[in-house]
Every structure is written in C-alpha cells, then in structure tokens.
Amino acid sequence: MVALGLATSAAAQAPATPAAQPPVNTFQKIQREGVLKVGVRADYRPWGFRNPQGEFVGLEIEMARDIARSLGVRVEFVPVVASNRMQFLQQGQTDLMIATMSDVADRRRVVGIVHPNYYSSGFNVIMPKSVTPAAWENLRGRTLCAIQGAWYNRPATERFGVEILAFTGVSEVETALEQRRCLGWIYDDNLIAVMLADASGRWKDFHQPLASQSDTPWGLAVRLEDRDSAWGRYVGGTIAEWHRTGKLLEWEKAAGIAESPFLRRMHDALRDHVRTN
Template structure:
C-alpha cells in the first residue's frame, strides 16, 4: 500500500480541530448548499508538504495553508450559521485537478500556480492568495549580487520549470534540466551547476524542515525575484455563489494581512505580491 493510499484510508485525525481526512465523492448540486447540508467542506491538498500542510505526531493537520483553511472555515461558518469541518483529501500535482473534476473535493487549496493552461480546466478564485518567485540554491561561499551574475554559468532545474526560459533568454544562463528533483539535487551536489533554481517558497520550506542538516553546506542566494507566479484557490466552473464566498474571504485575508502573518509564523519570507495586495485592499 503506497503512502497516498494509506492517507486516503484514514477517516479522521482530529475532529476537535475541525479536520477529517478522506476521499469521499462529493454530491451533486451547488457547493455552498452541499457544504451547509453536510457540515463539511472537502479540500484537495498535498498533506505531505511542510510547512504548508503536514500531519504532526498527534495526527493533527498543521502548516501555513492549514491556518488559512481554519480562517476560511470560520468565515464560512459565519455565512452558513453552523459549525463546519474541513475534510482533507490527499492529492498530488498529477491528480488534484482530476479529483476536483470527479467531485472528490469541493476545492483545491495548495501551492497551485495559476497558468493559462490550468485556467482552461478550473476556476481560479480571484484575487489570488499567494505567489512564488524564483529562488537560487548554491553551496555556501558563492557570491552573487544579481541574476545577471549568472550569465554563461550552468544552473540545474526541472524540465518544464517556468523559470528556465526567462533565465536563458534574459540572463544568458545555461540551464541543465532534469526530469526529477532528485536528479536536480544530486547534480548540484556533484558540482555540475553553480546552483539550482526552483520556487523560492519550495526552497524556503526545504531549509525550514531540514532537521537532519542535509543542506547545511548550502544556502539560498538573496536575489530579488524577477517575476512571481501567483497561487490560487480553485473550484469547478459554474458555481458563482461559492466563487463569491471564497473571493470575499481572500480579499479579507489581504486587507487584514492574514496571509502575511501566517507566512511569517511558519518561517516564510512573504512575497512582494502579498505586500502589494495588502496595500491594494487596505486602500479600498
């Protein structure tokens, strides 16, 4: 039995925290009415993605995105006038859109980057709630003042990474791309590249959770992001009420600085996107 299958078989971890874990088929009908009727909202997410979402030793869901889910739950409870639980449906990048389409969950809440391709498949909630930019991990002692300092140098990356094209086109970087993250990591250790590029949030999480010191001889370069990819909550097309409810919640997060506070609590450096969104909605 693989890990995902094991996670699906768990019925409940922490009822007192308002979370249950399952992969039950959602019923037909408007999501808002369905959630109110059953007292539960099913959320597709990656449950093994610390410190965004993870299960602690007591079986309780923890993490930055879990804090935001709790706030979302409280807002929906206020709208519906009844207590709710959050049903975490374990997913991976390869199946989360499929699970939403099949009705196994009511929404996707994870580190889901908004792309034109995905916008054709699912309804992203606007405004978007977070963003990730490019980060560069190198061995300690490497000195870089800007992305331009990488001109002519080799950087390891994943095939299809959204950062590959701008690095090659705008900064003259030689991208060495691999299919798996393990290959990218090993190539950096072997010195085949000066650094590896990935989402800055992913790299921050890597170092925040490195209890065994696997990356003790490495660091993240302090380079400004040359672009940011927004993350969005996502639902099926055609549910205007649920879309409006979630949009109002995300707007409130930005106005109150909820996302920034949650990010800092879990050790992340909030992206410029979050600061810009707070200023935008505080002014409205």
C-alpha cells in the same frame, strides 16, 4: 392516418433521451453534507505538511480551516501533489484546492482560479555552495531536479536550456539533490529561503546564487463551473477579507515565513484606512 400510426410507432420504439442532470450546486452540497473537502499539500513545509502526529499543519491548512469554520462545517483534507491537484478538483474529489498553485493562463482553462490571489513567488535554484554560476545562461545543458507539474519547469527549459529531472514528491527531490544526481533543484524562491534558514543545518552547504525569475501569484481554485457561482464568489470574498484584516500576514508569520512583499502590498491596498476611534 397510416402515416401517423407509423410515426407514432417509430417514436414509441425510439430510445428515450436521458434527462439532462442539473448542475451541482457546490455551495449547497457542502452545507448539506456538512463537510468541506480541500485538496492540500502534505509535503510543502511550511505551507502544507504533516506534523509528527500526522496532523495537517501550515499556512494553507489554516486557510482551509478558516473557510470551513466560517461555513460551520467540518474540513476534510485530501493530500494532493502538483501533478494531480487539478484532476482531483475536476473529478469532484475535492470542493476547493489550496495547494501552492501558481495562477497561469493554461490552468485557468482547466480549473476556476478565484481572485484575488492569496500569495506569490518566483522560481530559483538551490545548489551546493561549490557551484557558483554567474548567470542563468551558465546552466544551459545542465540537469536540475524538479517537481512534476511545476509551472516553471517549462519556462526554465525554454529560456535557459536546462534539463529537468522530475520527481513526484518533495522528499524524492531532496534525496536526489543530496545525492548530487542533479546540479541543483529548481523550486519556489520563498521555499528555498525557508530551506536555507532551517535551524537544523541540513542545507548549510547549499545556497541560492542566482536572481529569482518570473514572480507569479498563487491562486485558490474551485471547479471551472463554480468560479462565477455563489461558491466561487464566497471564496473570493473570503480571500479579500484575509488581505484586508492582515490575517494572511499573521498566518505567514506564525508559520515562520519571512514577510512576503506581495502580502504586505495587498494588505496596504485593501485595509480599512478610516479610523473609527
């Protein structure tokens, strides 16, 4: 009886163990709060940027609006950059990330990249027309401007021996390139094509003389724990529907982007081949 009393007393004095918190159901949270928080780029024309009125516009912005519309909720845009977009998602500052992120293995360990992928690009270098390297190997030891956190900074360094001068935002890199603080800017090849086609002529003295490297799909992301939940599956199904209907091709054209072979290939693979009329 004494031993029992001691045990009971000790148990009474022991600190209570906090009850485990149930996992957040993101799908239900979005519907309950009536708002979808999406991490997007504000400096990545024409995928995600602000127009002169300060409004978010671009291909990825249309994607976010469409998901919110299908859920019947309001969309809230949270501007992110390559160096913080995954952290914002992990910390719950966003429910979804549509921010030009390439789908690579190390990122899958951090956030829930949803399939199918929605876009694709490789990397290349935009440089002054006075610079005419015959091959990537000719860039060894030369300094290239880049965006912090871009996935291709590391392979470019390891494979071709370039030196990276990294900046947080696109405008900083543009200024550094125009000031010739670096030999060129290592960037997404499709974005370089958009820059070179700019009607303002800002980049008329630049070119893209090398072959693109490492074509890599882009992925939408949810929190890692949401990837296989109702929320992750809803997003994945929406992407598949965009490919099936050709909606992504339509948004791409409206944004003034040359047709992506990846989008054409995905649409042809998923579109309805049965004629009903």
